[in-house]
Amino acid sequence: MLEYDKEIYQHYMGKDLDIDTFVKNLDRNRYHRQLHHYWDKFLNIPKDSEILDLGCGWGDMLLFLKNKGFTNCYGIDSSPQHVEIAKKLGIKNVNCGDLFDFMDRLILGGKKFHIISAFNVLEHIEKEHTIKFLRKVNMLLHDKGKSFLEIPNANSIFGSRTRYWDFTHRTSFTPTSIKQVLEVAGFTNVIIQEKIAVPKNFIGILRIILWKYIKLKIRFALLVEKGSSGVNIFSQDMQVISVK
Numbered sequence: 001m002l003e004y005d006k007e008i009y010q011h012y013m014g015k016d017l018d019i020d021t022f023v024k025n026l027d028r029n030r031y032h033r034q035l036h037h038y039w040d041k042f043l044n045i046p047k048d049s050e051i052l053d054l055g056c057g058w059g060d061m062l063l064f065l066k067n068k069g070f071t072n073c074y075g076i077d078s079s080p081q082h083v084e085i086a087k088k089l090g091i092k093n094v095n096c097g098d099l100f101d102f103m104d105r106l107i108l109g110g111k112k113f114h115i116i117s118a119f120n121v122l123e124h125i126e127k128e129h130t131i132k133f134l135r136k137v138n139m140l141l142h143d144k145g146k147s148f149l150e151i152p153n154a155n156s157i158f159g160s161r162t163r164y165w166d167f168t169h170r171t172s173f174t175p176t177s178i179k180q181v182l183e184v185a186g187f188t189n190v191i192i193q194e195k196i197a198v199p200k201n202f203i204g205i206l207r208i209i210l211w212k213y214i215k216l217k218i219r220f221a222l223l224v225e226k227g228s229s230g231v232n233i234f235s236q237d238m239q240v241i242s243v244k
Contacts, residue, residue: 005078005168008167008168009078009079009080009168010079010080010081012081013082017081019081019088020088022085023085023089026058026085026089032060032064033198033200034198035060035064036064037198038193038195038239039239040068042146042148042241045114045115047069047070048072049115050072050073050074050113051065051113051115051117052073052075052106052113052116052117053073053074053075053116054075054118054121055077055118055119055120055121055124056077056082056086056094057077057079057086058083058085059075059082059085059086059089061075061117061119062086063089066091073093074093074113075093076094076095076096076097076099076102077094078097078098079096083095099121100133103136103140104136106140107136107139107140112142112145113141113142114141114142114146115141115145115147116137116141117148117149118147119148119149119150120150120237122151122173122178123166123170123171123172124169124170125170125171126170127170127171130181131181131184131185134181134182134185134187135185137185138185138186138244141244142244144243144244146241146242147182147187147240147241147243147244148239148240148241149239149241149242150195150237150238150240151178151237151240152172152173152237153172153173153175153233153235153236153237154172154173155175155230155233155234155238156235157218157234159236162237173238175192175231175238178192178238178240179192182242186244187243188242188243188244189242189243190240190241190242192239192240193233193238193239193241194239195235195237196208196235211235215232
């Protein structure tokens with residue numbers, strides 16, 4: 001972690017943040033519905049399975065898993081503010097520190113997990129350390145364990161927006177490049193899905209219909225320019241599931 005990363009993560013949500021007020025006003029029901037829509041079908045494991053959330057933020061995924069009945073969930077984040085919020089939300093087993101150091105200690109201790117998630121994490125890692133990071137994730141998984149990732153999609157027409165909105169971002173990925181690094185790190189059965197609206201109501205359904213129309217225009221433009229529309233993943237962020 002570079003020095004400016006440490007400075008930014010120290011006050012990642014602003015120096016004037018009142019954490020008690022933030023927690024009091026926090027409502028993540030909409031995001032948790034997204035988590036259910038996209039990830040629930042991959043959570044067909046016993047409720048006592050061990051799950052690790054890398055870069056857990058203020059614990060959205062951990063809180064979602066807790067509400068689903070999972071009892072052995074752990075998290076690590078580099079932002080003291082995030083970890084403090086997670087603890088005020090009643091989330092246990094959350095640590096603050098460097099992700100690489102944390103994973104190294106777990107590897108030395110022989111720890112294994114059934115699922116390891118890392119949402120909006122890989123883009124913060126230097127390119128030369130990406131495969132090293134994913135190999136550590138692989139080492140910490142049981143055989144047939146799953147990795148859940150969410151990352152910026154450089155294949156999107158808004159790819160530069162998610163790549164550059166945070167100063168600590170280092171890179172972004174395409175469906176092709178994320179599959180490359182995952183396979184080199186020892187993963188198989190890579191599934192890539194778009195992160196778009198959830199069809200929970202009329203507005204959500206309408207957004208999905210409009211998105212399909214927009215995708216047709218994107219694919220047509222690519223077909224004109226390149227002679228091929230390429231990989232059919234165009235959302236700003238993409239979600240990736242892979243198996244050890």
